[in-house]
Structures are given as structure tokens and as C-alpha cells.
Amino acid sequence: MRLQQLDLNLLVIFEAIYRERNLTRVAQQLNITQPAVSNALNRLRERLNDRLFERAHQHMVPTPVADDMIAGVREGLACLQRSIEAPALFEPAQSRKTVAFAMNDLAESLVLGPLLKQVSREAPHMTITSFNVSRREVLAELASGRLDFAVDVPVMSMDDLCHQPLMQEPYVCAMRPGHPALGGDWQLPHYLALSHIHVSSRRSGLGYVDHALNLLGEMRNVQLRVQHYLVAPDIVRETDLVWTLPAALAQRFGLATRPLPFELLPLQLHLIWHRRNQESGASRWLRTLLLDEAQVKLGHH
Template sequence: MQLQQIDMNLFPVLDAIYTTRNLTRAAERLHITQPAVSNALARLRRALNDQLFTRTPNGMSPTPLTESIMPRVQQALALLDSSVTEQHQFEPATAQKTLRLSMNDMAETLVLPPLLEHLQRVAPGVSVESYYVPREQLVRELAANNLDFALDIPMVSATQLNQQRLVADRYQCMLRPDHPLAGEASLTLEQYLALEHIHVSSRRSGPGITDIALNKLGRRRKIKLRVQHYRVAPLVVLKTDLALTVPISLARQYPARCFELPFQIPQMDWHLLWHRSQDEDGAHRWLREQVIALFR
């Protein structure tokens, strides 16, 4: 394979098809016509002697060769983009930029209020977009520069990413302030198991970290309510006798009675994740420093 003979202008097309899985959307992203995208793909197929993508009912599916080369292609494109766009020192006070974050609703609760308050003072031209990207898609979205950062648990196998721990959050049991057990000095395991509980999970079924810890003790709690998001669960707690096992950083935001758990459960580690190709980007470096500073 003679990579030096390939027109380097074709690789942004490869990246656009890989990211969108669709020739029309790739053309829209690149602001060119679909025939131009098809022609570029045909040239790449001849140069690399591989189909690169196959048509499926779900869109253009990458071949094994495409999957193997895309991390390096995306890293190279990101480095080139940052070299072109960050020729001058980043000036927060005058910058016009959109910060794109992937995080769940609990991370949004912890991060967005103080972050927006800070940005409003020092970088009023910086806007923020927050949405959740499934964990298995994070590396691809960060490499493709569709995301700036993700807030998630550590991803030790993602060698393309850099990670910075923000906070180690331990769990507590949250009850309404006038709950029958609110006056207790502490909560025993039997009292905890006698309660009816709220379980927060985006999945339809399956145990959570609390249930796994209890299963190791040969015990089981009673789930009365299963919900998708952490934001609604404390509101239910404040109106009922239900209990919620929740990270302390969220529990302290409500007028609730919180107890230390009467059993061991792993803490929740929040990490800031970004692609290595963004390390030297001035704007990216400044923005990640602002997020990290929120937790110091």
C-alpha cells in the first residue's frame, strides 16, 4: 500500500462517511455534492485496494481496514485542524466558541451551574452544548472532534484518550427530612433493607452497583421504583417514604436526611476525558482547565 501516492484531500471525506454512515449526510457536512463524495470514495477504494464501506440497512458499514486506520486518520485531521485554527493565543474574554460535553443528568447537575456562572464572567462568548453519548461511542466521537470532552467513569482501555479524575463521590442513603427514621443516629443494615428503594438506571432491567454490593453479602433490597434519571429520584424521596442510594454530591443539594451506608459500596469516580490530539490546542487546554478547577 503506497500511502504517499494517495491524495490527502480524500481523508476528510473518509472521516465524514465514517462519522455519518451516510453519503448524503457526509456531503452536507463537507459542503460538497454527493457525486463528489462518491467519486472521492471510489478513488480511495482504488488507492487502498479495499471496499472501505459496505451498504447495509443501517447505512454505510466500515470494513475492518477502515476501522483499523480511522483512529490515526482522525487524529491526524484533528491535529491539522487545531494547527490551522489555533495560530493565535486563545483569548477567553473575546473568544466565540461552543463547548460540547457528553455527560448524564447527574453530571450536568454537578457541572453546568458553576461552569456557566464562571464562563459568563470570564468568557461570555463561549456557549455550551451538553448531551449524552453512549460510552461505546465516546472514543469515536471525541476522535472525530464532534465532542470536546466527556464526563464519565474511567475508561482504562481507551488508549487514545487522556483522563483527569475530577471527584471521588461516595454514596449515602437519602430519606425525606421527616421520615420515620430521620431521627436515628445511624442506619443499620436491617433498617436499610426494610425500606423500599428507588433504583436509577437507563436500562430496563439488571442490578446496579448497590445491588451488586448487597448480593455479595447474600442480601437483597426491595425496589419500589425504577427511573431513568437521578434528577427526578430525590423529588420522589421528598414526597414519599422511599429511600435513594445516591452520591453525596447530589444528595447535599436537597433538604434531606442522609445516612452513611451500613455496608461497603465502591465510590463513584468522575473523570474528564478528551482525545490526545487536543492536548496542545490552546482553546481546548484553557476550557479543560476551567472544568478541572471546578473540583479543586
């Protein structure tokens, strides 16, 4: 089989099946009928002489041949998309592009407000979407074009990813106004003697603060663990629980604060994108928008 004779739409459908593992969702996403998806898969199976996907418990599980194909297919589709977009000069005021970010709710709280304020002014028809994507999936999502950017701490070092610092924010210990801990001595034993709230989307495991305390041979008393940053401020305002979080959020939530009585590196968020989008007009414009503002905040003039 010669690949140049293969219908490009078949590769689009192949990538969608690999990603979604469900023919119905693929049909809905691509706005075609499910029989059309099944027919395309059958044509690919015949051309490639492999089942490509096997049905198991309502999911389509890729065969080893499909696993071997997916990276090349995604790279080819992304290359074609760039070729189509490259000749057109990007005009923010006219753009109706939907830009997809991967970030957790902490990053959303810090990034989305300032970003949307600028985008609304310069690109009023542009749409911003944000998803919580696991780190192990970010590279594939960026490579496939399903994501345009990720905002995360700089823990991913992959040759295909580019990143630059977006913001740096110190941590503080926040509590309700009038909390007894706001007066008097404030040393590490006083901090450890308090009851803490910890926000994490994971069911268990240590957080950034706990790892830093462990290096000192210490442990705090986490009395409450919640999933979202939305609920924590109300709990802190109504109880004697304290919360270690970035200073900007504590200020936004109207909480009283004290500096941490131990060394903790500030929160660092980086803007991350795939190298294939390096020259994309929309990507370059958004990177400039975000990173120029970041340079001011980080103190680089």
C-alpha cells in the same frame, strides 16, 4: 497511489461516512449536497481500488480496508487541526468555540452548572454541549475531535487518554421529609427493609450500590427503576421510596438524608481528554478552569 496527491476533503468525507454510516447525514453535517458526497466516495473508491462502504439496510457498512484506514485518517486529521490551531494564542474572551463533553445526566447535574458559571464570565461567546456517549465509543470520539472531554468514573485506562480527578462526592440515603425512617435506629437491616428507587439508563443490571451490597451478601428491594435523575426527586418526595445518591444532589433536591449504614466508596468523577489535545490552547484553558476548582473541592491547596 501517493497519498500526498489525495484531496484532503476526500478524507474528511471518508471519516464522516465511517462515523455516520449515512450519506444524507454526512451531506447535512458538512453543508454540501448528497451528490457531492457520493462523488467524493466514488473518487476515493477509484483511487484506493476498494468499495470502502457497502450499502445494507439504509446504512453504509465499512469494508475491511475502510476499517484498517480509519485510525490513521482520524489521527492525520486531528494532527492537521492541531497544527492549524497551535500558532494562535487562545483568548477565552474572544473564543466562539463549541466544546463537546461526554457525560451522563448524573455528571451533568454535578458539573455543568458550576462550569457554565465560570465559562459565561470568562468566555461569554463559548458554547458547551453535552452528550451521553457509551464508554466503548469515547476513545474514538475523542480521537476524531467530535468530543473534547469526557466526564466519567475512572474505569477507562487507555494509553491515548489523559485524566485527572474532578470531584469526589459521598453517597447518602435520601427520603422525603417526615419519612418514618428518619427517626429511630439506623442499621443495615433497616436500610434493606425499605423500598428503593434506582436510576439507570440501562434496562437491567446491578448498580454501584447493589454491587457493594452483594459483597456483603445482601440485596436491597428495588421497587422502581427509572432512566433519569430528573423524575426521581418528585417520586421520592411523594412516596416512601428511598434513594441512594450523591449527597450534593440530595441537598439540591431538598430531600432528607441519613448516612449509609454500610461502607460505600464515594462517587469519583474524572475529567478525561485525548493526549493529542494536551497542548491545545482551548483544552488547556478549560482543563485549568475545571481542575483548579476541583483541587479546592477535593481539599488540595
